[in-house]
Amino acid sequence: MTRPAQIHDVAARAGVSPSSVSRALNGGRHVSPAVQARVLRAAEELGYEPNLNAQGLRGQASRTVGCLVSDVSNPLYAELVSAAEARLQDEGYLFVLGNSHGDMARELALIRLFRRRRMDGLIVALNNETHPDLLREIEQTAVPLVLLDRDVSVERDRVSADHRGGAYAAARHLIDLGHRDILLVTPGHQVRPGRERMAGMESAFRDAGLAPEGLTFSLQASSIAFVFSDVKQALAGPRPPSAIVVLGTQMLAGTLSAIASCGLEVPGDVSVISIGDTDLARYAAPGITALRWDLKNVGRQAAELLLARFGGDVAPPRAVVFPMELIIRKSCSPPGSNRRGAR
Amino acid sequence: MTRPAQIHDVAARAGVSPSSVSRALNGGRHVSPAVQARVLRAAEELGYEPNLNAQGLRGQASRTVGCLVSDVSNPLYAELVSAAEARLQDEGYLFVLGNSHGDMARELALIRLFRRRRMDGLIVALNNETHPDLLREIEQTAVPLVLLDRDVSVERDRVSADHRGGAYAAARHLIDLGHRDILLVTPGHQVRPGRERMAGMESAFRDAGLAPEGLTFSLQASSIAFVFSDVKQALAGPRPPSAIVVLGTQMLAGTLSAIASCGLEVPGDVSVISIGDTDLARYAAPGITALRWDLKNVGRQAAELLLARFGGDVAPPRAVVFPMELIIRKSCSPPGSNRRGAR
DNA sequence: TTGTAAGCGTTATCAG
DNA sequence: CTGATAACGCTTACAA
Numbered sequence: 001m002t003r004p005a006q007i008h009d010v011a012a013r014a015g016v017s018p019s020s021v022s023r024a025l026n027g028g029r030h031v032s033p034a035v036q037a038r039v040l041r042a043a044e045e046l047g048y049e050p051n052l053n054a055q056g057l058r059g060q061a062s063r064t065v066g067c068l069v070s071d072v073s074n075p076l077y078a079e080l081v082s083a084a085e086a087r088l089q090d091e092g093y094l095f096v097l098g099n100s101h102g103d104m105a106r107e108l109a110l111i112r113l114f115r116r117r118r119m120d121g122l123i124v125a126l127n128n129e130t131h132p133d134l135l136r137e138i139e140q141t142a143v144p145l146v147l148l149d150r151d152v153s154v155e156r157d158r159v160s161a162d163h164r165g166g167a168y169a170a171a172r173h174l175i176d177l178g179h180r181d182i183l184l185v186t187p188g189h190q191v192r193p194g195r196e197r198m199a200g201m202e203s204a205f206r207d208a209g210l211a212p213e214g215l216t217f218s219l220q221a222s223s224i225a226f227v228f229s230d231v232k233q234a235l236a237g238p239r240p241p242s243a244i245v246v247l248g249t250q251m252l253a254g255t256l257s258a259i260a261s262c263g264l265e266v267p268g269d270v271s272v273i274s275i276g277d278t279d280l281a282r283y284a285a286p287g288i289t290a291l292r293w294d295l296k297n298v299g300r301q302a303a304e305l306l307l308a309r310f311g312g313d314v315a316p317p318r319a320v321v322f323p324m325e326l327i328i329r330k331s332c333s334p335p336g337s338n339r340r341g342a343r
Numbered sequence: 344m345t346r347p348a349q350i351h352d353v354a355a356r357a358g359v360s361p362s363s364v365s366r367a368l369n370g371g372r373h374v375s376p377a378v379q380a381r382v383l384r385a386a387e388e389l390g391y392e393p394n395l396n397a398q399g400l401r402g403q404a405s406r407t408v409g410c411l412v413s414d415v416s417n418p419l420y421a422e423l424v425s426a427a428e429a430r431l432q433d434e435g436y437l438f439v440l441g442n443s444h445g446d447m448a449r450e451l452a453l454i455r456l457f458r459r460r461r462m463d464g465l466i467v468a469l470n471n472e473t474h475p476d477l478l479r480e481i482e483q484t485a486v487p488l489v490l491l492d493r494d495v496s497v498e499r500d501r502v503s504a505d506h507r508g509g510a511y512a513a514a515r516h517l518i519d520l521g522h523r524d525i526l527l528v529t530p531g532h533q534v535r536p537g538r539e540r541m542a543g544m545e546s547a548f549r550d551a552g553l554a555p556e557g558l559t560f561s562l563q564a565s566s567i568a569f570v571f572s573d574v575k576q577a578l579a580g581p582r583p584p585s586a587i588v589v590l591g592t593q594m595l596a597g598t599l600s601a602i603a604s605c606g607l608e609v610p611g612d613v614s615v616i617s618i619g620d621t622d623l624a625r626y627a628a629p630g631i632t633a634l635r636w637d638l639k640n641v642g643r644q645a646a647e648l649l650l651a652r653f654g655g656d657v658a659p660p661r662a663v664v665f666p667m668e669l670i671i672r673k674s675c676s677p678p679g680s681n682r683r684g685a686r
Numbered sequence: 687t688t689g690t691a692a693g694c695g696t697t698a699t700c701a702g
Numbered sequence: 703c704t705g706a707t708a709a710c711g712c713t714t715a716c717a718a
Contacts, residue, residue, distance in 0.1 A: 004485075006711060017689045022713055032687060047483065049459045053399035054711035057694050062396065072415055073425035075622075082416035085442050089449070094456060097440040099428050106432070113437060115347075116392045140390065142347075253622050278622075279418075283596050285628030349695060360705045365697055375703060397695035400710050 005046040014042035025050070056118060064094045065306060066114035068124040069148070070102050074249050075278050076295060077125070080148070083299030084123060091307060093120070102127050102221070104134065111137045119143060121306040126150050129191055144309035146302045151192045157305045159298055159320045163193045163275075166291040166324030167200030167245070170273045171215075173289070173326060174243045175204060178334045179271065180214045183234050183241035185227060185251055186275065188219035197275065201245070216241065220251065227254030228261075235262045241270070242335035248276030248290060256284060268338030272331040287329030293322050348389035357385035368393070399461060407437045408649060409457035411467040412491070413445050417592050418621050419638060420468070423491070426642030427466060434650060436463070445470050445564070447477065454480045462486060464649040469493050472534055487652035489645045494535045500648045502641055502663040506536045506618075509634040509667030510543030510588070513616045514558075516632070516669060517586045518547060521677045522614065523557045526577050526584035528570060528594055529618065531562035540618065544588070559584065563594060570597030571604075578605045584613070585678035591619030591633060599627065611681030615674040630672035636665050 011018045016035055023031045024039035031039075042048075056062035065088050069077045085095040096119065098110035107126060111134075114122055122141060125148035128134055138145065138154050147158040167184075174182055182201070189195045198217060205215050218230045227250070234241060235258065246255045252274050259270050266272050266286060274281035277292035301320050354361045359378055366374045367382035374382075385391075399405035408431050412420045428438040439462065441453035450469060454477075457465055465484060468491035471477055481488065481497050490501040510527075517525055525544070532538045541560060548558050561573045570589075574597065577584060589598045595617050602613050609615050609629060617624035620635035644663050 007713095008711080018711090019690080019713075020688060023688090026713085030687065035687080049455065051400070051461060051711050052459045053396045053405065053461055054694090055713080056396040057394070057400050057696090058711080058713050059694060060713075071425055072428075073418070073421040075416070075418060075421070078416040078418070078421040081440075082414055082442055085415075085440060086444065089441065089453075094460065095440055097424075097428060097438055098432065099425055101429065110432075112392060113395075116395045117437065118394060118396055250622065253626050256626050279593065279596050280622045280626055283599050283623055284626055350697090351695080361695090362697075362705060362707095363703085366704090369697085373703065378703080394695050397710090398697080400694090400712085401696045401698085402710055403697075 004051075005043075005048040007048070007050070009046055010039065010042045010048045013046060014038040061120045061310070062118050063092055064096060064117065064119045065121045065123065065303075066096045066098065066110075066117070066119045068098045068100060068107060068110050068114070068122070068126075070125065070127055071099050072097065075280075076249060076276050079295040080299035080302075083296040084303045085299075087300050087303035088306070100127055104128050104131060108133060108137060111141065115141060120310060121145065123148060123302045123306065124150075126152060127191060144306050146305050148298075148302060149191075149193055151195075155317050157309070157317045157319070159301050159305065159322070160192065161293045161298065161322045162324050163196035164200035164203075166275070166293070166326070167197040168204045169324070169326045170245050170275070170291055171201040171204035172208075173328075174245070174271060174273070174332065175208045175210065177243075177271065177332060179243040180210060180335070181216075181239060181241045181243070182214060183216050183218060183231070183244045185218045185220065185231065185244060185246035185255055187247065188221060194219065197245075227251045228258045231255050231258035232262060235259065235264065235270070243271035243273070243332070245273045245275065248274035248278040248281045248288075252278070252280055252284075252288070265338060267331050267333040271333060271335070273326075274331075277327055281329075284331075286331050288331040289329045290327045291324045292327050293324045298322055347394075348386075348391040350391070350393070352389055353382065353385045353391045356389060357381040404463045404653070405461050406435055407439060407460065407462045408464045408466065408646075409439045409441065409453075409460070409462045411441045411443060411450060411453050411457070411465070411469075413468065413470055414442050415440065418623075419592060419619050422638040423642035423645075426639040427646045428642075430643050430646035431649070443470055447471050447474060451476060451480060454484065458484060458486075463653060464488065466491060466645045466649065467493075469495065470534060472496075487649050489648050491641075491645060492534075492536055494538075498660050500652070500660050500662070502644045502648065502665070503535065504636045504641065504665045505667050506539035507543035507546075509618070509636070509669070510540040511547045512667070512669045513588050513618075513634055514544040514547035515551075516671075517588075517614060517616070517675065518551045518553065520586075520614065520675060522586040523553060523678075524559075524582060524584045525557060525586045525588060526559050526561060526574070528561045528563065528574065528587060528589035528598055530590065531564060537562065540588075570594045571601045574598050574601035575605060578602065578607065578613070586614035586616070586675070588616045588618065591617035591621040591624045591631075595621070595623055595627075595631070608681060610674050610676040614676060614678070616669075617674075620670055624672075627674075629674050631674040632672045633670045634667045635670050636667045641665055 007018045011021045021039050024036045100107040121144040123146045129152050149160045186194045274288045274290040277290040281288040281290040350361045354364045364382050367379045443450040464487040466489045472495045492503045529537045617631045617633040620633040624631040624633040
């Protein structure tokens with residue numbers, strides 16, 4: 001294999017100087033059409049590919065965006081990431097993905113790595129909103145940065161979903177059906193979505209004048225780990241929930257398994273609402289009533305905010321919040337619907 | 344915001360030359376412990392972060408790997424990508440993700456972009472295995488490259504799944520149950536998995552001495568688009584399939600919808616096998632019998648092959664094939680099980 | 687419009 | 703063990 005062509009080679013072949021090649025290839029201003037044409041052809045013939053490391057070093061934007069999430073294999077993130085990537089790709093940006101797997105050390109390392117790469121912008125969903133090291137890391141990031149669905153006390157663009165409103169609506173729906181004992185299964189309160197969901201459901205209980213003891217939480221550190229046993233334990237407990245609100249990822253999977261393995265049915269014995277309208281929620285049987293928000297739009301919006309900043313937008317940080325909508329399916333009914341049946 | 348610290352600043356602060364800083368920071372050989380310590384402290388105090396563009400330019404490996412898939416929001420890819428990324432991250436590599444969305448122009452552009460970035464290695468799942476432009480692009484790629492589940496006529500490392508064997512097992516299972524009319528719903532024959540699936544099912548029909556007309560295909564260009572209407576049409580046709588084998592992504596979702604919207608039931612009216620043991624297959628009701636292969640392992644293996652090459656492995660290209668296993672659930676029964684019922 | 691030359695931040699080579 | 707020096711490949715003043 002031969003050395004890749006350099007700007008120098010193109011220049012030689014076109015019979016011009018490297019600077020003319022550079023000008024001809026970027027923008028094409030201050031170059032005569034004749035030279036422009038010759039350069040283009042020479043570059044084509046040589047299969048010239050500018051070295052982006054060198055371009056980046058010389059001071060240009062690197063046209064690269066870093067994205068940090070806990071795990072793309074989470075379908076919620078996957079959809080968001082895919083949309084953000086698509087939008088940025090349209091503008092010629094490269095998209096670097098880092099999965100933290102919930103590990104703070106990895107988050108720190110990744111943000112640092114992103115910075116060393118001199119990325120033009122970052123999209124981040126931290127797993128820890130308060131740790132000073134992480135905060136410092138964010139603050140030290142000079143390039144545009146969009147916070148995904150997190151409340152971090154730094155002045156940055158952010159895009160979030162209205163988890164509070166969504167949770168309120170979900171709780172309200174269940175309360176209206178007569179439920180008084182509801183279990184919320186969600187990633188924990190160290191991040192915004194969890195906190196907001198709890199707050200939303202609590203205020204629904206309050207507004208309905210219900211005893212707050214009816215609301216219990218199963219706060220999960222990892223997406224999958226202990227949901228099954230937690231839910232099973234709750235259902236076997238002294239005051240089992242008659243309804244469960246659960247994140248529509250593997251957590252929903254674990255919850256449905258747990259319910260089934262207790263010999264219970266949805267919705268007869270337990271009503272279920274999924275947070276996030278995933279395939280699983282949509283096509284489980286019975287269809288699971290779900291809180292939907294437009295993840296593609298969230299991802300696109302994050303990209304859009306970055307692109308605006310790249311374009312020189314210096315307005316104060318924006319916060320975009322996407323609404324959540326309750327999609328009614330068949331997984332909710334009044335509590336005790338099944339009690340008449342033999343079991 | 345102040346200019347980020349450079350090696351020069353660290354050198355000044357530690358009272359040594361830039362070269363010593365470089366040596367102290369990388370490996371730390373040929374440096375006295377005293378200098379080493381001072382440099383480390385100075386770097387720490389200044390928050391020095393080496394510019395990877397410069398490092399890359401200077402000729403080092405860029406410690407970056409590019410990955411091209413059609414869409415991470417496809418749960419099959421998401422899992423694979425997540426595993427590959429995790430493994431590479433462990434070794435300090437940055438993972439650049441490109442979604443082609445099935446568009447060949449994007450694929451070309453991305454591979455080119457990857458090369459310009461002087462990536463150390465590539466993991467690619469092309470959507471087109473034969474187009475000369477793409478082939479040339481692959482051949483021109485000097486760095487290690489792993490082909491994901493594709494038959495491209497170039498000598499490269501590849502990791503694949505045994506779709507043929509899996510499809511054979513699935514067809515066999517259905518044939519043993521008595522099915523003679525089976526529909527296969529899969530992305531088309533322009534890529535390996537589709538072709539292999541068709542071949543596997545065809546040979547199961549042949550081995551069973553069955554008429555090949557019983558086997559029909561619904562070849563889908565895009566993951567989601569026309570599955571619903573295609574399946575619906577097939578079920579309403581003159582010789583409706585009594586069983587459907589379908590990719591466990593949104594295609595499975597579309598298929599289940601189509602079956603339901605025809606007023607049919609699984610497995611009473613139609614048996615279903617999912618290719619890929621996705622959450623949807625696992626938790627749909629009834630549970631969908633599925634072909635499982637270890638996607639995490641596939642992703643990890645792709646990463647592993649690259650890492651071996653980075654480590655200087657010069658063996659001829661390897662081909663790793665992962666087996667598929669049929670997980671029996673409740674979505675398959677003998678054909679016509681429901682005919683006695685009123686419908 | 688075009689070419690010359692300097693420099694982006696790092697590391698490898700080579701003296702000392 | 704340490705420091706000067708020369709690249710790496712590109713862009714951009716500046717001069718012609």
